[in-house]
Amino acid sequence: MSSVIASEPKAEQAPQSPGAAAAVPTPKPRGEFLYFALRSRKFLIASTILLILVGIAVLGPIIDSTNPNAQDGLMNQGPSLKAGYWMGSTSFGEDVFSQFANGLRATFFVGLLGGGLAALVGMAIGFTAGYRGGWIDEILNMVTNVFLVIPTLALLIVIASYLQRSWPEARGILFEAIFVGLTSWPWAARAIRAQTFTLRSRDFIDLAKLSGRRGWKIILQEIAPNMSSYLFMTFILLFGGAILIAASLDFIGLGPTNGMSLGLMMYNSLNYGAALFLGLWWWFIPPGIGIMATVGALYVMNVGLDEIFNPKLREI
C-alpha cells in the first residue's frame, strides 16, 4: 500500500526529469498548461478579478476590523474617505465596507465549502455509478433524479423555519454552505458518470485490473487523473453555482441570521433599511456587483480553462 502511494508522485514529477525533457519535443504537460494559461486572455482577466476579490475578502476584515453588524456609527453616510466610511454607512449606522468585505468572505466560504461538498458528493456518486454500472448505477441514477427534482427552495423553507425555533445558532453561513452543497451535486454526478462510463471500457483499465487492482484504486488512479481538467471545471461551475444559490436564498430572507453575506446585505438594505427610498445606493450596489463579478469571473475562467485544456478550442 505504502509503496503504491510512494510510486505515484514519481509519475507526476517525471516530466521534470532532465533525461525525458531532452528527448521530448512537445511541451511538458504542466509547462503546457502554464504556457496556454498565460496566453488565454479570458483566463487571465478572470483570475485577476478573482484575485482582487479574494484579496478584499481576506485582507479587508484584517485592515478594517469594524464589526459589520455593529449599529453604533453615523447613519446614512455616503462613501467618503474623510468620514471614515470608505463605502458609506447604512441606515442603521453599520459600516458598508466592513459588511462588504465580510460578506465577500462569506461568499467565498459558501462557494468553496458548498461547491467542494457538491463536487465530492457528485464525484462519489458519478464515479461509482459510471464504473460499477448495472443495478448500482440504476439505483444511484434514481437517487440523482430524486435530488434533481426536489424543490430545493421549499425544502430549505421547511428546514430554516424549523431551525429558527429549535436551534437558531445553527442558521449560519456554515449551515447554508452545507445545505447548498448537499442539494446542488446532481448534474455534476451525471456529467462525471457519463465521462467515467466512456473511460471504464478502455483497455488500460483492464490492464490495471490484470495488475491486481480493483475498485476505488482504479477510479482514483486511472480514471480520475484522465479527467482531472474536467473535474476541475466541474468544481469551478459548482463553486459559482453555490454562490448564486446562497445569494438568492439570502435575498429572500432564508440566509444566515448571524454573520454577514453579500445576499444578506442586499436583503437588509431593501427590506429593512429602505435603501431605495433613501437613495443609499452604496448599500445595495456593491454586494450586487460583488456577486456578479465573482460568479461572472468564475464562468469566464471556466470557458478559458476549456480553451486551455482542449487544444481544438485554442486560438492560434
Place this chain on the structure above:
Amino acid sequence: MLSLNRVSKYYKVGTFGGKELAAVRDVSFDVDAGEVVSLIGESGSGKTTIGKMVLKLIDISRGSITCDGQDVTGLHGGAVKSYYRHVQGVFQDPFSSYNPIFKADRVLTMIRSEYFSDMARSEWNDKVDAALRAVTLDPGQVLNKYPHQLSGGQLQRLLVARALLLDLKILVADEIISMLDASTRIDVLNLLAELKGRGMGILFITHDLSLGNYISEKTVILRHGVIAEMGATDKVFGNPTHPYTKALISSVPQLHKKWADVDAEILARGGADTGTCLFHQAYPPTAPVTGKGAVKQDSSDLPPTLVKVEDDHYVGCFDLGAATCQVA
C-alpha cells in the same frame, strides 16, 4: 493446464436489456503448457469475449474455466490477484492499453507495487532489465517515456515484458500483432515461440488463418460464437472438414477477400456442396441425445457439441444458418 468447459456468454442487449445476444456458446478447449493454441474467427465471432472470460475481466454466463484443476469462476479478491500471477493478457491495441497521461513504464511499476512491494530496488531493476531483454527492448529506449513517444511494436513488447515479470503460465494474446508492421511482427512472433519453449501456454487469438497455421500446435475455428472445428493445426488445415473451414482455407490465397464474403458465399451456394453433416450423422437431431460426447462430455449429461473426425480433430454441426445441415 487451462481448460474451458462449455463456456457461454450472453450479453443483454436492447432498450431494457430484454434481448440476449449469444456471443459465445458451449465452447470447450484446453491450453496446455508449452503449447500455442490459436483461436481463429472473423470479427464478432467472440474471440475477445473468450479471452476476457479467461482473464476474468467479464463474467461467464454458463460453463466453467479451470486452471490447474482449480475453478477460476469462483475466485474473488486476493485469489484473483494470485490467479493473475500466472495468467496474463496482452490486447489488440497497444495504444489504448496505456493510460495516456502516465509514462509507459508505469505498467511495470504497477506490477511492482502490487506483487513485489517488498523487493529491493536493485533487485527489481535487474528483474525489469531481464524482462526487457527477453523481449529485445533496450531499457534506455523505452523506460521513462510517454506512450506516444514509443512505437506500437515497442509498446506491445513492453506489455509482454510486463507479463514476464510475473510467474507466468498462460498468456492470452488477443490479436497482438495485427497493429504492427511486418518487421516487428516477426520479432513478436519469435518472442512467442521462445515463451512457448519455456513452457508457457499461449492462447493466440487472431483472425489471420495463415498466422494461426504458422505459430500454433492447436487450432480452434470459431464461427458466430460456436466452435466449427478444432484440433491439431496440421489436421485442421490439412484435412478441413467443416464447410466453413473448407471455404476459409480455400480462399486464403485471395488476400483481400473479406471474412464476411466467405460466409455469404457459402450461404449463397445454399449448402449444396457442404456434404452430409458429420455431427448430426453421429448424433441424429431427432433422437434424444444421451450418449457421452466426443469432447469433455464425460461428466455431464448435456448433449455433445463436437464430433470426432480423427484423433485430435473434432468438428461441429455443419449448419451455416440457412438449413445447410444435411443429414443423410
